[in-house]
Amino acid sequence: MALAAVDKREPRGAGSEPVVVEAAAVVRQLRDPAPPPGEPEDEAPLYAARRKIYPQAVHGTFRRIKWAVLVVTLGIYYLLPFVRWDRGPNAPSQAVLIDFPNHRFYFFFIEIWPQEVYYLTGLLIIAAMALFLMNAVAGRVWCGYLCPQTVWTDLFCAIERWVEGDRREHMLRERGPWTANRLARAGIKHFLWLMVAWWTGGAWVLYFADAPTLVKDLATLEAPFVAYAWIGILTFTTYALAGHMREQVCTYMCPWPRIQAALTDEHALNVTYRYDRGEPRGSVKKNAALLERGFPAGDCIDCLQCVYVCPTGVDIRDGANLGCIQCGLCIDACDAVMAKIDRPPRLIAYDTDLNIKRRQEGKPPQQRIVRARTLLYTAVIAIVGVVMLYALATRTTESISVIHDRNPAFVRLADGSLRNGYTMRIVNKQLMVREFALDIRGLANVSHEFIGVPGSTDGRRIVEVGPDQTREVRVLVTGRQATMPPSTPIVFEITDIATGLQAQTSDYFRAP
Amino acid sequence: MAQERDVDKLSGTATTGHEWDGIRELNTPLPRWWLWIFYLTIVWAIGYWIVYPSWPLMSSYTVGLFNWHSREAIIADVEELKAQRGPMVQRLAQASLQDIVADENLSQFARAQGRPVFLENCAPCHGGGGGGAKGYPNLLDDEWLWGGRLEDIELTIRDGIRSAHSKQRQGSMPAFGRDGILKRPDVEAVTDYVRSLAGLGSDPAANLDQGKKVYAETCVACHGADGRGNREIGAPNLTDAIWLYGSDRSSIIEGLLNGRGGMMPAWAGRLDDSTIKALTIYVHTLGGGVR
Numbered sequence: 001m002a003l004a005a006v007d008k009r010e011p012r013g014a015g016s017e018p019v020v021v022e023a024a025a026v027v028r029q030l031r032d033p034a035p036p037p038g039e040p041e042d043e044a045p046l047y048a049a050r051r052k053i054y055p056q057a058v059h060g061t062f063r064r065i066k067w068a069v070l071v072v073t074l075g076i077y078y079l080l081p082f083v084r085w086d087r088g089p090n091a092p093s094q095a096v097l098i099d100f101p102n103h104r105f106y107f108f109f110i111e112i113w114p115q116e117v118y119y120l121t122g123l124l125i126i127a128a129m130a131l132f133l134m135n136a137v138a139g140r141v142w143c144g145y146l147c148p149q150t151v152w153t154d155l156f157c158a159i160e161r162w163v164e165g166d167r168r169e170h171m172l173r174e175r176g177p178w179t180a181n182r183l184a185r186a187g188i189k190h191f192l193w194l195m196v197a198w199w200t201g202g203a204w205v206l207y208f209a210d211a212p213t214l215v216k217d218l219a220t221l222e223a224p225f226v227a228y229a230w231i232g233i234l235t236f237t238t239y240a241l242a243g244h245m246r247e248q249v250c251t252y253m254c255p256w257p258r259i260q261a262a263l264t265d266e267h268a269l270n271v272t273y274r275y276d277r278g279e280p281r282g283s284v285k286k287n288a289a290l291l292e293r294g295f296p297a298g299d300c301i302d303c304l305q306c307v308y309v310c311p312t313g314v315d316i317r318d319g320a321n322l323g324c325i326q327c328g329l330c331i332d333a334c335d336a337v338m339a340k341i342d343r344p345p346r347l348i349a350y351d352t353d354l355n356i357k358r359r360q361e362g363k364p365p366q367q368r369i370v371r372a373r374t375l376l377y378t379a380v381i382a383i384v385g386v387v388m389l390y391a392l393a394t395r396t397t398e399s400i401s402v403i404h405d406r407n408p409a410f411v412r413l414a415d416g417s418l419r420n421g422y423t424m425r426i427v428n429k430q431l432m433v434r435e436f437a438l439d440i441r442g443l444a445n446v447s448h449e450f451i452g453v454p455g456s457t458d459g460r461r462i463v464e465v466g467p468d469q470t471r472e473v474r475v476l477v478t479g480r481q482a483t484m485p486p487s488t489p490i491v492f493e494i495t496d497i498a499t500g501l502q503a504q505t506s507d508y509f510r511a512p
Numbered sequence: 513m514a515q516e517r518d519v520d521k522l523s524g525t526a527t528t529g530h531e532w533d534g535i536r537e538l539n540t541p542l543p544r545w546w547l548w549i550f551y552l553t554i555v556w557a558i559g560y561w562i563v564y565p566s567w568p569l570m571s572s573y574t575v576g577l578f579n580w581h582s583r584e585a586i587i588a589d590v591e592e593l594k595a596q597r598g599p600m601v602q603r604l605a606q607a608s609l610q611d612i613v614a615d616e617n618l619s620q621f622a623r624a625q626g627r628p629v630f631l632e633n634c635a636p637c638h639g640g641g642g643g644g645a646k647g648y649p650n651l652l653d654d655e656w657l658w659g660g661r662l663e664d665i666e667l668t669i670r671d672g673i674r675s676a677h678s679k680q681r682q683g684s685m686p687a688f689g690r691d692g693i694l695k696r697p698d699v700e701a702v703t704d705y706v707r708s709l710a711g712l713g714s715d716p717a718a719n720l721d722q723g724k725k726v727y728a729e730t731c732v733a734c735h736g737a738d739g740r741g742n743r744e745i746g747a748p749n750l751t752d753a754i755w756l757y758g759s760d761r762s763s764i765i766e767g768l769l770n771g772r773g774g775m776m777p778a779w780a781g782r783l784d785d786s787t788i789k790a791l792t793i794y795v796h797t798l799g800g801g802v803r
Contacts, residue, residue, distance in 0.1 A: 413653050414655040414754050451797050452616060452797070
């Protein structure tokens with residue numbers, strides 16, 4: 001639908017015509033797309049070359065929200081690696097750190113081991129449901145305000161407008177020859193873009209090592225090659241995606257618009273052109289004259305400001321559109337125009353087609369935020385959130401796992417008794433050295449041998465595990481009975497001798 | 513070509529001339545960026561020919577400017593690994609077996625070193641877990657033909673058994689039946705007697721007295737009067753629950769008739785000293801090692 005709309009508005013050859021045309025001419029073209037003579041209209045090419053977009057500066061509520069979101073999200077992204085968090089001498093003091101060499105993830109007071117990566121699964125479920133919930137309440141909130149592609153593109157557009165001038169100035173200069181002025185501006189723009197992109201890549205690698213140290217190493221060219229490689233990769237992707245590809249990422253590369261379109265319903269608020277109020281559109285004078293003579297006339301004066309400010313170049317007045325990221329900038333643009341012509345604001349607003357129809361029928365508009373799907377998404381978020389919080393709150397700092405020897409599962413000794421071998425791994429997730437007493441229960445008349453663990457004075461086997469480390473202990477259990485059942489449950493237990501905290505696991509004693 | 517090119521009016525692209533139900537196939541050229549990358553990869557490949565070994569010649573191959581060789585690359589990698597492990601391997605080479613066991617770090621390192629060596633060299637006969645097989649001793653149990661102390665195990669690994677090594681130890685069960693030393697009834701009688709030594713049930717009709725007599729005349733030299741064997745010469749203990757070739761009557765008769773002779777290769781020379789030490793510690797801690 002979006003493509004068809006674009007095709008109608010852009011007859012072939014439009015790119016070679018002067019870009020700045022009189023609004024009325026555009027409107028005529030919009031209304032009466034003249035098919036080339038002798039060819040039926042439906043034979044238009046399926047391919048449409050990209051039309052460069054020059055988003056115009058805009059001021060208003062939604063622009064201010066977008067600036068705020070940009071400052072907050074980018075601020076977090078660029079500065080978070082430098083936030084410190086004291087964990088004592090045995091762990092890094094960086095608040096957020098993905099420590100690949102030591103297989104740890106630190107997030108303020110949380111420390112995650114690789115086997116606890118299911119927390120990530122929970123986070124991903126919550127993230128997906130939050131995305132769905134946003135979509136059910138107010139459409140593409142993510143796309144319009146929060147998505148990194150949107151935020152960085154916004155930043156790059158702001159730099160572009162600052163260096164190259166606003167839409168009109170920029171377009172006029174690009175139509176002209178390559179002067180020194182144009183060359184200088186283009187050079188400065190690309191330099192600034194690359195600086196931002198480079199800083200973006202630079203901030204990324206800081207999440208994987210101690211940030212201040214890495215900054216120093218990067219500056220003195222002593223950082224590992226992989227850090228420079230990642231900075232290079234992310235500099236390139238940021239520069240390409242936010243500087244050059246922009247809305248094409250949203251329209252062609254990102255799957256979310258397609259998924260979003262399948263998930264939405266008629267009650268979700270969307271940035272909507274209220275055609276009930278706007279149509280028929282026309283110039284201020286013409287519409288005033290029409291009204292005077294008793295003909296219907298809308299508030300839309302066809303000034304195209306909504307199109308000029310749009311970062312994806314869509315015309316919101318065409319209705320729901322796959323290209324529209326619903327950033328609300330057209331609302332700001334239209335409100336400014338409405339104020340000038342003394343009409344009420346929000347000709348474009350967060351609304352639904354359903355409400356437009358209801359107003360046309362004389363019914364009051366309806367706002368249904370509490371619906372089956374919003375309740376469902378909220379419930380899933382709440383349930384997964386509670387489960388994760390519970391898991392995090394009850395997370396143990398010691399654990400034990402045991403692997404039974406296979407091949408052979410049991411050994412017959414010279415005196416006829418049977419022995420099973422186990423490899424025991426003791427996990428200490430606390431940031432200090434701990435001593436654990438080892439116990440094996442569940443089998444009478446057996447002897448235990450812990451290889452490499454000396455016995456203590458009172459006969460208990462004590463094993464020391466380093467801070468935030470694991471230790472492997474080989475255990476031999478010998479049954480003294482003449483005959484034993486093929487499989488007997490057996491429990492391995494560790495007890496922190498300082499705190500009494502325990503962990504246990506079970507396995508089996510095998511016999512022929 | 514004489515044939516006129518059919519150009520699609522709308523796109524301005526030539527067609528292939530094929531048409532199916534009014535649908536014509538455009539002969540769209542490959543995108544230029546794609547072609548350039550393709551050409552670039554060809555140029556890149558030529559670069560490879562020049563710097564790396566690539567073209568086969570009659571009896572050799574083009575060496576390339578980098579003089580790179582996959583075998584040398586592996587050797588470099590192995591050297592790097594050796595350098596990384598060097599200090600620990602050095603300590604391993606200098607320490608005695610007892611010292612290694614006493615040092616927690618060193619014994620842990622030795623076990624970690626020994627395991628892959630065991631899997632590479634020993635597992636084919638003794639099994640990945642050291643459980644052995646018929647004729648190949650189980651290394652997890654506490655019965656050892658040639659002794660289960662650290663030094664015994666090291667010696668067995670180093671020099672082997674019947675290994676053709678200059679310091680090899682010999683130990684074999686003679687073929688009493690085949691060589692005509694014992695007659696069949698004597699073989700059966702001594703089989704029953706030996707099984708009774710191990711507490712294995714015997715036929716009430718068995719002639720244990722005759723068996724005892726044959727044992728005293730023939731077997732006692734190696735296996736001892738009480739049947740407990742002799743680790744000096746690798747003679748197995750006949751009174752315990754462990755039977756390398758099986759404890760059933762027919763297996764023992766087979767051994768008496770045709771003899772037995774296990775063979776352990778000598779690893780000295782094939783594995784270096786510190787590796788043999790690591791392997792010794794590993795085998796010793798599998799569970800059967802005698803302290």
